[in-house]
Amino acid sequence: xxxxxxxxxxxxxxxxxxxxxxxxxxxxxxxxxxxxxxxxxxxxxxxxxxxxxxxxxxxxxxxxxxxxxxxxxxxxxxxxxxxxxxxxxxxxxxxxxxxxxxxxxxxxxxxxxxxxxxxxxxxxxxxxxxxxxxxxxxxxxxxx
Amino acid sequence: xxxxxxxxxxxxxxxxxxxxxxxxxxxxxxxxxxxxxxxxxxxxxxxxxxxxxxxxxxxxxxx
Numbered sequence: 001x002x003x004x005x006x007x008x009x010x011x012x013x014x015x016x017x018x019x020x021x022x023x024x025x026x027x028x029x030x031x032x033x034x035x036x037x038x039x040x041x042x043x044x045x046x047x048x049x050x051x052x053x054x055x056x057x058x059x060x061x062x063x064x065x066x067x068x069x070x071x072x073x074x075x076x077x078x079x080x081x082x083x084x085x086x087x088x089x090x091x092x093x094x095x096x097x098x099x100x101x102x103x104x105x106x107x108x109x110x111x112x113x114x115x116x117x118x119x120x121x122x123x124x125x126x127x128x129x130x131x132x133x134x135x136x137x138x139x140x141x142x143x144x
Numbered sequence: 145x146x147x148x149x150x151x152x153x154x155x156x157x158x159x160x161x162x163x164x165x166x167x168x169x170x171x172x173x174x175x176x177x178x179x180x181x182x183x184x185x186x187x188x189x190x191x192x193x194x195x196x197x198x199x200x201x202x203x204x205x206x207x
Contacts, residue, residue, distance in 0.1 A: 004174035014182055 041124035045104030052117040055099045073111040082128045
């Protein structure tokens with residue numbers, strides 16, 4: 001069914017929302033204790049707590065990329081290479097792409113995505129250390 | 145829709161199911177069902193028709 005909806009969404013935008021694996025109008029968990037305060041430097045893009053939006057990545061779809069655990073979206077190859085966190089999928093997105101624009105991201109930005117595809121944190125200027133900290137916070141291990 | 149209209153739809157559908165092949169026919173039919181539902185615009189009636197279509201699928205002498 002999902003393949004059919006994704007396929008139909010290539011020509012008819014109404015089908016795009018059907019392809020979302022979650023409910024059609026997702027809940028935004030902005031007040032959850034394991035959701036970081038949003039980074040105010042982002043001028044656009046999905047806010048913290050929101051559902052990961054669908055986007056075309058190469059010949060696949062963004063929501064098809066994350067693994068079973070947390071995932072990190074990064075827009076810089078070097079940052080992607082520097083991230084080595086067990087069980088965390090690193091998804092590299094071209095900083096010049098439309099998807100990067102959709103996320104309001106620049107090259108140094110990162111989004112931490114929970115296993116349920118909600119955004120746990122986003123960092124406009126991320127480093128491996130700040131990403132690691134956001135991850136530990138989202139997992140309930142540390143305070144902000 | 146007149147019987148002639150229904151027949152035209154039946155023929156076009158049959159031709160395209162054959163043309164996409166067995167492996168893709170389910171994908172094709174789901175897309176078509178979603179497109180028709182979207183045009184039709186009445187979710188409750190579409191859902192009733194989904195259940196109507198499901199009836200008698202196991203009938204032995206449907207051919």
